[in-house]
Structures are given as C-alpha cells and as structure tokens.
Amino acid sequence: EVQVVETGGGLIQPGGSLRLSCAASGFIVSSNCMNWVRQAPGKGLEWVSLIYSGGSTYYADSVKGRFTISRDDSKNTLYLRMNSLRAADTAVYYCARGAERHSYYYMDVWGKGTTVTVSS
Amino acid sequence: DIQMTQSPSSVSASVGDRVTITCRASQGINIWLAWFQQKPGKAPNLLIYAASSLQSGVPSRFSGSGSGTDFTLTISSLQPEDFATYYCQQANSFPLTFGGGTKVESK
Numbered sequence: 001e002v003q004v005v006e007t008g009g010g011l012i013q014p015g016g017s018l019r020l021s022c023a024a025s026g027f028i029v030s031s032n033c034m035n036w037v038r039q040a041p042g043k044g045l046e047w048v049s050l051i052y053s054g055g056s057t058y059y060a061d062s063v064k065g066r067f068t069i070s071r072d073d074s075k076n077t078l079y080l081r082m083n084s085l086r087a088a089d090t091a092v093y094y095c096a097r098g099a100e101r102h103s104y105y106y107m108d109v110w111g112k113g114t115t116v117t118v119s120s
Numbered sequence: 121d122i123q124m125t126q127s128p129s130s131v132s133a134s135v136g137d138r139v140t141i142t143c144r145a146s147q148g149i150n151i152w153l154a155w156f157q158q159k160p161g162k163a164p165n166l167l168i169y170a171a172s173s174l175q176s177g178v179p180s181r182f183s184g185s186g187s188g189t190d191f192t193l194t195i196s197s198l199q200p201e202d203f204a205t206y207y208c209q210q211a212n213s214f215p216l217t218f219g220g221g222t223k224v225e226s227k
Binding site: 035037044045046047050058059060061094096099101102104105106107108110111112113 | 121152154156158162163164165166169170173175207209211212214215216217218219220221
C-alpha cells in the first residue's frame with residue numbers, strides 16, 4: 001500500500017528547532033517529488049516546501065531561511081528541519097507526494113499529519 | 121505570487137443538489153490546477169488535477185473545468201459523504217498556492 005506517515009511534532013518554545021519525518025512505503029521517496037503542507041488551527045492549507053527527485057528544493061517565503069527539506073534515501077524518508085520557530089508556525093504539518101501529470105506535479109498521497117505547537 | 125480566490129466561502133445544499141464552486145487565479149495558470157476535498161480532522165484528498173482530469177478512485181459526480189484564470193468544481197448530485205471543505209491549488213509556479221476553501225454544509 002502506498003502511504004506516508006509523519007512524526008516528530010510536539011510542543012516547542014519560540015526560537016526552538018524541530019525536525020519532522022515522513023516515512024514512505026509502497027514507493028521510493030527519492031524517485032518522486034515530495035511536499036510539506038501545513039494547516040494552522042481553523043485555517044486553510046499552506047504549501048511549505050518541495051523537493052524534486054533531482055534534489056532541487058523550493059520554499060514558501062514565510063519559511064525560507066528557517067526551514068530545510070531533505071531526504072534520506074537509505075531510510076526512504078523525507079524530513080523538514082525547522083529552526084527559529086515562531087507562534088505563526090503552529091500547525092498540522094502534512095507530507096504529500098507529488099505525482100507527475102503532464103509535466104506538472106499534483107499532491108496525490110497525503111499522510112495524517114503531525115502537529116507542531118510553538119508556545120512558551 | 122499567484123493568489124487563488126475561491127467563491128463562495130461556504131454553501132448550504134441538500135443531498136441531490138448540484139453544487140458549483142469557483143476558483144480564480146490572479147494570473148493565468150493554463151490548466152495547472154488541482155481540487156482537493158478535506159473532511160474535519162483528515163488530510164486533504166486529491167479530486168481533480170490539470171483542471172478537469174478525475175483522479176483515480178474519485179466518483180464521476182465530481183468534475184472540473186476552466187483554463188487561464190477561471191475554474192469551477194461541480195458536484196453533479198451531492199451525496200452525504202460530500203459535505204466537506206474544498207480547496208483549489210495552482211501547480212503552475214512557485215510558491216504553490218491554495219485557495220481559501222469552500223465549506224459545503226447541509227441545508
């Protein structure tokens with residue numbers, strides 16, 4: 001079965017750091033485009049970051065310079081390193097595979113999410 | 121950045137109704153648009169990609185249309201399991217952006 005499972009969320013103080021993990025099964029992370037998307041409490045969806053199979057990475061302006069997307073091919077796992085966390089980063093963080101359709105990518109497999117709460 | 125504007129923000133409908141949701145991009149995105157359904161406490165689910173292509177496993181009562189800046193998602197006959205929030209998302213350029221969502225509620 002194709003699925004992803006996010007872990008690593010929790011309560012963290014402002015200014016702190018956290019690393020989220022997204023373990024994939026049923027497909028190879030390094031052969032796919034992968035995304036992080038977040039949803040603040042009661043709010044809509046916000047794209048956070050993307051890594052292509054070739055390794056190119058992209059970020060939302062709101063996290064650029066603070067968050068880093070990466071992957072470990074040996075563990076078939078995607079990561080999101082989050083530094084200098086702010087209250088505004090409080091959200092459920094989803095990992096989503098980007099499936100290629102007509103040379104563009106659409107998020108077709110999502111995890112259940114992991115909750116990050118930034119508060120003192 | 122490309123802004124995605126959905127309307128209405130909420131709609132009240134009954135089972136069997138035809139429901140239409142619109143999404144407007146602040147600049148042309150060709151057909152590079154997706155629609156997602158999200159139920160409370162759950163992850164989003166891809167319904168439509170490339171504006172009008174139905175994702176595998178999605179019921180045929182869902183359809184999408186449009187190109188350029190104006191897009192629509194139509195549910196031809198609303199079913200009880202369709203009460204949810206729907207989001208559009210442009211895949212044309214970075215940063216990827218979502219619409220604000222449309223909540224489909226029971227009348």
